[in-house]
Amino acid sequence: MDPTKLIGFLLRRGLKAAIVVLAIVVCNFLLVHAAPGDPASVIAGQSGAADPLFLEQLRKQFGLDQPLYVQLWVYLKSVLTLDLGFSHRQQMPVASLILDRLPATLLLTGAAFVFAIVTGVTLGALAARRVGRWADSLITIIALTFYATPLFWVGLMLVLLFSVWLEWLPSFGMSSVGVELHGMAAVLDVAKHLLLPALTLGLFYLAVYARLTRATMLEVADQDFVKTARAKGVPEGRILRAHVLRNALLPVITFAGIQAGQLIGGSILVETVFAWPGIGRLAFDALLARDYPVLLGVFFCTSVMVVLFNLVTDLLYAVVDPRVEVSG
Amino acid sequence: MGQRETFRGEFGMTISRRGMLAGAAAMPVLMRVQDALAQGVTPRRGGTLTMMLTPEPPVLQLGVNNQAPTIAAATKIFQGLVTFSPKLEPIPVLAKSWTISPDGREYTFRLQENVKWHDGKPFTADDVVFSITKFHMELAPRARSVFSLIDSATAPDPHTVRFTLKRPFEPFLLMLDASTAAMVPKHLFDGQDYRTAPAVQRPIGTGPFRFTEWQRGNFIRMDRFEEYWKPGQPYLDAIIYRIVPDSQSRRLALETGQALLSQGNDIEPFDVPQLRQRPNLEVQTTGWEYFSPLSWIETNHRVKPLDDARVRQAISRAIDRNFIAQRLWFGIGKPATGPFASSTRFYDPNVKLPGYDPRAAQQLLDAAGLKPNAQGVRFSVKHLVLPYGEIWSRLSEYLRQSLSRVGIALELESTDAGSWSRRIANWEYETSVTFVYQYGDPTLGVERTYVSSNIQKVNFANTGGYSNTKVDELFAKGRNAADAKERQAAFSEVQKILVEEVPQIWLMEMTFPTIHDRKVRNAVTTGLGVHASYDDVFLAS
Numbered sequence: 001m002d003p004t005k006l007i008g009f010l011l012r013r014g015l016k017a018a019i020v021v022l023a024i025v026v027c028n029f030l031l032v033h034a035a036p037g038d039p040a041s042v043i044a045g046q047s048g049a050a051d052p053l054f055l056e057q058l059r060k061q062f063g064l065d066q067p068l069y070v071q072l073w074v075y076l077k078s079v080l081t082l083d084l085g086f087s088h089r090q091q092m093p094v095a096s097l098i099l100d101r102l103p104a105t106l107l108l109t110g111a112a113f114v115f116a117i118v119t120g121v122t123l124g125a126l127a128a129r130r131v132g133r134w135a136d137s138l139i140t141i142i143a144l145t146f147y148a149t150p151l152f153w154v155g156l157m158l159v160l161l162f163s164v165w166l167e168w169l170p171s172f173g174m175s176s177v178g179v180e181l182h183g184m185a186a187v188l189d190v191a192k193h194l195l196l197p198a199l200t201l202g203l204f205y206l207a208v209y210a211r212l213t214r215a216t217m218l219e220v221a222d223q224d225f226v227k228t229a230r231a232k233g234v235p236e237g238r239i240l241r242a243h244v245l246r247n248a249l250l251p252v253i254t255f256a257g258i259q260a261g262q263l264i265g266g267s268i269l270v271e272t273v274f275a276w277p278g279i280g281r282l283a284f285d286a287l288l289a290r291d292y293p294v295l296l297g298v299f300f301c302t303s304v305m306v307v308l309f310n311l312v313t314d315l316l317y318a319v320v321d322p323r324v325e326v327s328g
Numbered sequence: 329m330g331q332r333e334t335f336r337g338e339f340g341m342t343i344s345r346r347g348m349l350a351g352a353a354a355m356p357v358l359m360r361v362q363d364a365l366a367q368g369v370t371p372r373r374g375g376t377l378t379m380m381l382t383p384e385p386p387v388l389q390l391g392v393n394n395q396a397p398t399i400a401a402a403t404k405i406f407q408g409l410v411t412f413s414p415k416l417e418p419i420p421v422l423a424k425s426w427t428i429s430p431d432g433r434e435y436t437f438r439l440q441e442n443v444k445w446h447d448g449k450p451f452t453a454d455d456v457v458f459s460i461t462k463f464h465m466e467l468a469p470r471a472r473s474v475f476s477l478i479d480s481a482t483a484p485d486p487h488t489v490r491f492t493l494k495r496p497f498e499p500f501l502l503m504l505d506a507s508t509a510a511m512v513p514k515h516l517f518d519g520q521d522y523r524t525a526p527a528v529q530r531p532i533g534t535g536p537f538r539f540t541e542w543q544r545g546n547f548i549r550m551d552r553f554e555e556y557w558k559p560g561q562p563y564l565d566a567i568i569y570r571i572v573p574d575s576q577s578r579r580l581a582l583e584t585g586q587a588l589l590s591q592g593n594d595i596e597p598f599d600v601p602q603l604r605q606r607p608n609l610e611v612q613t614t615g616w617e618y619f620s621p622l623s624w625i626e627t628n629h630r631v632k633p634l635d636d637a638r639v640r641q642a643i644s645r646a647i648d649r650n651f652i653a654q655r656l657w658f659g660i661g662k663p664a665t666g667p668f669a670s671s672t673r674f675y676d677p678n679v680k681l682p683g684y685d686p687r688a689a690q691q692l693l694d695a696a697g698l699k700p701n702a703q704g705v706r707f708s709v710k711h712l713v714l715p716y717g718e719i720w721s722r723l724s725e726y727l728r729q730s731l732s733r734v735g736i737a738l739e740l741e742s743t744d745a746g747s748w749s750r751r752i753a754n755w756e757y758e759t760s761v762t763f764v765y766q767y768g769d770p771t772l773g774v775e776r777t778y779v780s781s782n783i784q785k786v787n788f789a790n791t792g793g794y795s796n797t798k799v800d801e802l803f804a805k806g807r808n809a810a811d812a813k814e815r816q817a818a819f820s821e822v823q824k825i826l827v828e829e830v831p832q833i834w835l836m837e838m839t840f841p842t843i844h845d846r847k848v849r850n851a852v853t854t855g856l857g858v859h860a861s862y863d864d865v866f867l868a869s
Contacts, residue, residue, distance in 0.1 A: 037746030045749025049470040277545030
């Protein structure tokens with residue numbers, strides 16, 4: 001790849017990305033404020049008592065007594081300096097609320113991501129190789145089942161099996177609370193807690209990758225260059241790896257790019273069922289409580305991630321398939 | 329009648345024999361310890377009590393936030409001057425005794441000595457004066473409405489506080505529990521913005537447990553306060569609240585022993601019967617007498633034909649409250665008999681709503697001129713489902729079904745907590761369901777729903793818009809009378825009128841299940857249940 005071309009590409013894409021993110025911030029801000037109710041009314045509704053002064057005090061503290069355009073301007077100014085604002089409800093800076101939850105979410109979604117990609121592509125390749133035989137049918141059926149089953153149901157069933165009947169794994173949380181664990185024991189403890197939610201979250205994507213890999217591999221396997229390679233006497237394993245799989249990876253990368261963009265958003269459903277203290281829950285609770293700065297902060301981080309991973313995906317195309325050129 | 333006399337007698341004593349009050353009130357607590365001893369159980373030191381908390385509170389500083397989960401957790405850190413037995417008799421906490429002047433205007437409290445804040449500073453009368461006349465006065469609407477009656481608050485010595493009220497206010501003591509007026513450290517708040525002071529993030533109280541760690545979305549941890557003022561207490565080493573957002577996961581946590589106690593909304597009522605079957609768990613529904621929540625169909629009187637008392641009577645008679653209590657709530661709570669919960673002071677057992685009778689309901693609707701059309705529908709009215717969990721959707725579906733039998737079409741609308749609260753406050757609803765805490769006394773928790781002076785666009789006001797000058801007068805009389813007997817007369821009369829006019833259609837005297845492992849002892853001992861300080865809770869071996 002020509003370095004000057006690459007730099008130019010990155011600059012152009014960076015500028016576009018900044019504009020897109022800014023537009024997203026404005027849209028999010030307006031959308032969030034369009035929802036009926038505000039943080040003050042949520043607190044009033046759940047405090048057992050309220051008077052007009054109470055609401056007025058809260059709205060003043062939260063900055064909601066300003067006109068909407070003033071609030072938007074204040075928010076934009078702070079976002080431009082990478083300051084995500086302050087959650088008056090929780091009395092904490094939004095950035096630290098998000099950063100506190102980030103490791104949990106990245107661990108969960110990262111583990112699910114790696115598990116889904118590795119197992120999914122392997123299963124897909126295996127099925128393509130044994131197309132029409134029992135291994136292919138089995139993999140296809142499994143993939144279809146996971147693809148069609150709702151996440152929360154899979155989660156509950158896994159909990160029922162491994163936590164309630166077998167009592168092997170804890171049913172919720174990220175680590176054992178109230179016991180002091182160090183070194184390997186602590187890692188193992190988190191791993192035990194991670195297994196079920198990561199599996200639950202990963203199974204759906206696994207199915208997607210398996211089906212995608214199988215389908216594209218079969219398509220590529222029919223093409224002339226594969227026939228040529230076979231005619232030349234290239235061993236079957238090498239044909240699959242170097243010719244078929246490599247060419248079949250592009251759609252997989254596209255999909256992985258989309259999934260990676262969602263890494264930060266996490267999965268509200270899985271985080272809820274397994275009481276996983278991640279960003280998805282943070283956003284959901286913020287929505288219910290109308291904790292605007294937190295909600296906007298999560299949206300901001302998520303949109304930046306999506307834009308970033310789109311860029312990475314485009315660059316990866318060029319690495320995997322030299323025919324693809326970066327431009328934009 | 330006999331029952332009513334005893335009831336009056338109880339509160340008569342509260343007024344007439346003040347000197348005896350503190351000693352008498354402490355008795356239930358002492359008896360409990362003796363009961364435990366009689367069973368061969370001595371309180372055991374040590375162990376961690378893992379509970380659950382739903383939803384996660386925003387901060388743990390009482391006053392700054394008074395949402396239900398905040399109160400449940402923060403009452404382990406903060407204490408009030410007094411607390412209350414299930415019969416609402418005062419029990420000394422930070423005030424070891426008190427006297428009330430014969431005119432009912434002067435309250436003098438003797439404070440416990442050797443009480444320390446979690447940062448080591450001594451707790452004194454100045455903290456009490458600050459907490460009540462400044463902190464809660466500025467922050468909390470309920471406290472403000474009562475503490476504005478305080479004419480002067482003085483601290484004659486470091487362990488004595490004297491409040492002089494502008495006029496007698498008989499339920500004053502009820503305002504001094506930690507859930508309403510927690511004592512906060514003056515040295516950490518005075519001169520600052522109370523809502524943003526650093527102490528809000530690291531709460532410092534006098535309670536048996538000090539705040540140590542909060543991993544948001546995960547758990548809150550409190551550890552034993554070694555310098556707690558009751559010698560040898562608390563018994564527990566630590567309390568951990570786990571944040572478990574899904575109700576089925578919470579149920580599992582109890583079943584697998586990952587949590588030892590559930591409270592409030594943790595467990596849906598329909599899951600309770602199965603949990604009752606488990607031999608290691610105990611289900612208690614007491615401990616809500618102080619709050620005595622009452623649920624009702626919130627009706628907006630500005631919407632026709634809900635302004636017609638006959639229509640509201642008809643709705644009331646078309647609903648089978650026993651079915652709601654038994655089949656929807658599985659016996660957790662009981663049918664409401666009127667505007668006062670039976671655990672609220674001055675409840676009159678002789679005044680009762682007429683029973684379930686759909687035929688009578690139809691006659692009332694006929695009389696109101698609401699004839700059924702070809703489809704059998706007399707009128708339709710919108711209904712905002714209370715967005716606090718599955719059980720409330722089931723209730724609204726039941727209401728729709730019952731009312732359709734008498735020709736009223738209820739159109740259900742769903743919403744989330746934020747919009748619900750906003751719409752109720754702004755009167756943008758036709759009917760909904762709500763539940764409201766009565767705080768033990770009609771002046772503190774009932775009056776606000778019915779008096780015309782409180783018709784305001786704010787939650788927990790008279791949002792329905794009911795107005796009756798006689799009712800206004802009677803509530804004012806009950807509020808201002810210094811004598812419990814006089815108050816009873818006014819409140820008995822007001823109950824009669826309200827039951828006749830059904831301004832809101834009361835459904836259930838609510839309570840919430842406290843479900844815990846049998847080795848957890850003293851989980852519910854006072855009228856505040858899980859909102860007690862837990863300095864006497866222990867884990868039996």
